Amino acid sequence: MKVVDFLKHKREILAQHPFELKDWLSPAIRDYWREFQQKAHLHPLLGRVLDLQIDHQFVRRQGASQAQTVNRQPALAEGELIELDGEAASLYAELQTQIGEETHVGEWLQVSQSLIDQFAAVTGDHQWIHTDPERAAAESPFKTTIAHGFLTLALLPQLTGSVDESTPEFPSARMVVNFGLEQVRFPYPIKVDSNIRARTRLSRVTPIKGGLELLKEIKIEIEGIRRPGCVIESVTRIYF
Secondary structure (H helix, E strand, O other), X not given: OOHHHHHHHHHHHHHHOHHHHHHHOOHHHHOOHHHHHHHHOOOHHHHHHHHHHHHHHHHHHHHHHHHHHHHOXXXXXXXXXXXXXXXXXXXXXXXXXXOOOEEEEOOOEEEOHHHHHHXXXXXXXXXXXXXXXXXXXXXXXXXXXXXXXXXXXHOHHHHHOOOOOOOOOOOOOOEEEEEEEEEEEOOOOOXXXXXXXXXXXXXXXXXXXXXXXXXXXXXXXXXXXXXXXEEEEEEEXXXX
């Protein structure tokens, strides 16, 4: 049913299912449910407020549902199963045994001031906490310059070894695509001249049309520091 059609008939539907109305209300309004029930019939403006609240909640849910479809393109019909064969089936079976395991530990890489400055020049982010060592020493709580968070993300292909053509991670694949990131956090600053490396753990493998989708947790380890500099949930798609 289209959103417009639903909204035209929502009064009749909600009258028949009052508990659904309560579920759609925000927690702040839900706490005063009984009082609203009594007063909404007496005050037309209050009734309109409830209507707007319902509309907002429904549209937000519809948007979330549509977003899930977009993020999982190509969309599958409900109940549709993906049948894998050949190299895709073999790799899927292999990766299933690795879920939850650490699949890669990268080489150490030093984050020099030159590397930070080059990234600043390319992106235009010349914030002093990254590019001004003297001011950082005097004013920054870290007492030195730190790497851009986005620099850390930009280094992921190198840190994870996924761009080494001589030793591809999935040699049987026709194409490997970075499909996006589920979540990114920067728990600890990466100070200049720190050595960092990536530790990768496989979280999920999902069949998709034409291949596989992998969800990996990648932690950027800082040498000598207990907390990671970055924690990423990365989505990769492999096509055959």
